[in-house]
Amino acid sequence: MTTPPPVAEIPNPPVGLHWSNPLVRLFSPESYLLLLAAGVGLSTGAAIVGFHLLYESLHQGVFSWLTSTLSAWGGHQTLALIPLLGGLVMGGLILIWPRFGPSMTGLIGLARGTGGDEPLRTPQKLFAASLSLASGASLGPEGPSVESGGNLGLAIARWAKMSRERQLLLIGAGAAAGIAAGFNAPIAGVFFAFEVVLGTSFAGAAVSAVLIAAVLSALVAQVGLGAQPAFSLPDYVVRSPLELPLYLGLGVLASLVSSSYMALVQVLQQAFRGETAIGAVLGRIPRSLRPALAGLIVGLVALQFPQVLGVGYETIEGLLSGMSLTPLTLVLLLIGKLGLTALCLASGFVGGGFAPAMFLGAVLGSFYGWVLTAFFPTSWIPIATPPAYAMVGMAAVLAGSVRAPLTAILLLFELTRDYRIVLPLMAAAGLSAWLADRLRPKATHSDLPGLPQKREPDLPLRLPVEVALRPVDCWLPSDLTADQALAQLIEAASYHALVHDRHDRVLGLVTLPDLQRSLSATPTEPLLAIASRELIWVHCGESLAEAIARMDVRGLQQLPVLAGGTDESAVAMTAVQGWVDRDSIQQALNLAEAQDQLLAHQARQLTAPVFTEKA
Template sequence: MGLAMLVGAGTGLGSIAFRWCIQTFTRLFSGHDDYAAAPGSSNPHVSWLGPFFVLVVPVVGGLLYGPLVNRFAKEARGHGVPEVMLAVAQRGGRISPKVAVVKTVASALTIGSGGSVGREGPIVQIGSALGSTLGRLTRLTEDRVKLLVACGAAGGIAATFNAPLAGVIFAMELILAAFSIEAFGATVLASVVASIIGRAAFGDVAFLTLPAFHVQHLIQYALFAVLGVLAGGVGVAFTRVLYAIEDACDWVWRGPEWLRPAVGGLALGIVLLALPEMYGVGYPVLEGATEGKYAIGFLLVLLAGKMIATSLTIGIGGSGGVFAPSLFIGATLGAAFGAGAHTLLPGSAGAAGAYALVGMGAVFAGASRAPITAVVILFELTGEYSIILPLMLAIVLATVISRMLSRDTVYTLKLRRRGIDLEGPAAGAAIGGEAVASVMEPLPTPVADSLELAEVTPLLSRSEHGALPVRDPEGAYLGVVTARAVTEALTEQPDGAPSTTGDLVEMPHRVTADQQLVHALQPLLSASGTGLPVLDAGGDEPVGWLSHQGALRSLHPPQDTPTAAPPR
């Protein structure tokens, strides 16, 4: 827990340094604290160029961060979160310490020189690199290193958005892809420490100033549901546009990779000249959308422009996140939808700002398929409990639509395009690709659910697995009884303690014989005993037993014993 707090502190300080770098480079390149707040104005450093300076600054920025990333840390390119997910899923939580430094400078240069990306992806990767480095320096086990990586991610989101609970949920839902008491406790500590440091530097205010939220009429819930469906489709569209433009950049570019951001920066500059609101992260424009400052037509232009500008920034080799762009796209979609609904139903549709807030969470959920994170972060940003019901409705629908339209998320598609399946075996892994049937052991003799605890105790004490399958009088499989459960029961007061095996039956995670071993390893690790039953393809009848030893024996299958020659 002390290490988790240390990672949180380091990430909080890292977020301060990162924000300072972004502000410094933004002032240097644009002459403004945030050029998106004054789009189309000139740079006072080169006022004679007028608004045309935006054609130059992405090229200059690319000349600086392109060689830096190419030479020292290629994994710092792009939006960062997929690399952290891969490190946890298949690399034992190992992230190079160089990533923290390179990602800080490269992302700050990208955003400061006009790159239309977010700052949350970089700070997640920076914090995760700190956690990974600290875990390996202290020689922690692989599980502990992964947990510290998640602590860094939680601290990054907490410090960036001043949303400590969202940081915890983000780390568990997207990085660890699992929930446990230990992980929750560690990420909470890291998130709280990072938030305290962030609030000391930036103040105890949300990163966005959002309007009050009110549901004024029941018909709005139907409108929020429609918005959720649209947002799911838009989230998937953003993902596809992102990688389609990246593919186009790969197809066009034939020169050295270090030069790609500079040459591509010219194309980005043309987009910024046409739509200067796309410069940098764009929070002032997002706030304007939630406040109803823009007409429907311009909101749709901003939506399309953000998709193109973010995709182009990533495609040419820029470094930055897609979390904030998805919020931007959601806000413009929601504001346009709300304005249209208000035109059609002026007496009951309500303010467009409410739809903008819900659209932010719904598009993020549609793109990332992280609905819990989406709900929590929007609740923390607004502090309005009344947002919960419409937000949950829209986000769940967006997630369902996204799953129907696409197998992958904006994060996992980047990895799948490189031939990496987070749910499959790691490339070149010694085990994981085999079928469970090829490594399972014979099923231990089942016990009856009517067996007294005193009778099952000696059977469990002689079992190699610390668990036995249980059947009812008709022979149907009920689950397993574990030595741990029986031991705990025998320590309770006799009057209230369970008396038969059937009272202690547990249903373990479902593992079938035709599954790949990689999909069964997580259930195996979380099993109460030292293994778990393997079910047939129908999932009803146990046909074998899976243990850690059995998985390892797949590397060294037993050799046939040579038959002795007959005597002469």
């Protein structure tokens, strides 16, 4: 008799639940998932509270003392030394921890089993972000908040030995909790998780898990930091419905700013990696000295424009309250903040891009509102004041930067709590995101911390499911019990199996976690009572995009593949061609990308001019 392989050798571990934990026996799988999501929300909320308190302590304590001391010694010009000192300390941290844990893209890769085994370093990342922001780096706190929530979600999912799809779900719940606690905006946090991180339309317990995490995280943040939003906004004033088309012009400008913002971040990151012409110089600078260089430049610019320092919420609140700045100052602030934020992100400071995007939007909106009030004939259409356009501009630039218009719209709606702003927000943010996607169609928003990388959108559309097809490793007769089925599944070294009756008709699907749950409760439970009977299929000839969409709808890890034209109401075993799962799809996409790169390289070689020596 063949000895079954050990469970550790089964592909795609970890896949089950933590059966030694007594909580598993007390709750159903869905209830246990919601309990874990509550833990993610509470722990993320507590982490964000600690993060903000640490940042404020460093900012108001250490760096304020340094500022006063240096000013007494060398005057106002010594302000430039504060970001420089922060950059030097950041360089020391980089020598200790070359990486501060995985990004959102890395977390998703870890959950799917394609991201190696990078350690999770939530405390180190939050400390580095606190130091960066307190010293004046031109960044925001939201990126570290989102990534810390994702780290905690993955850590809790690993502790509970959850399946990969549920690990991914708890990462999304942690990201939602990070936004909810950071902005005191739980609704925007939920939409951020589904629109940006998960990129899915999960239903049922999945939505509930993200909701619970966001609500509890916001509750903890309100208890620890107060119930006020991240920054206060004035009432939005509607002058006339005829003014709405003017917000479309703001959306067009916002798309240009957000596209420039993302492009500059990417260019500077490539330069520090030595991949561009300017990178011949920047690429030679040691990683530990790059934050100091960026800090010095930030400090020098801050001597003339101190508004570029740090998060910038004070400047945003000032613009929204009607603070008077000259048009030239607004333009210079827009250019300076854009460049310094890209420089800080690329050089190694730890922070996020949300707050800078909203800063850019507020400045752009103020300038746009000033132009309208100065040159537009108000006798035709009543024009709102510049602060109204600043509010809408914040959402428009944010939507274009993260390609998430719903998140941006709901975030500003939660901050203002004013329904009258919704129509201008929808017009400007929707147009900005659409145009930004057209201006840079192959761009990804992974350059901003807290945001995952998106693959080239047309690649899954042009690949059929056959390129990712894997054979069915295990068939289970429907008359087996749970313990018998588990033994056969382990012997086949498979994560999932199809269940069939004595007439060779496919009746359902069962996974390793399903059988493990039953084994701990009722080992002799009939297999048909455990299996999922409502199967979702994909047919040969359909695209990988179709398969991904169907897996995303239910949060599935795999789909069975049928021969083209098969009636799904009565499927015979012979009609099943195999499986596609997330790992096989990822491999197929990676190979297709590599093939595209090779073909492009060969095409460039064929079209390159050939020089020959003259006789």
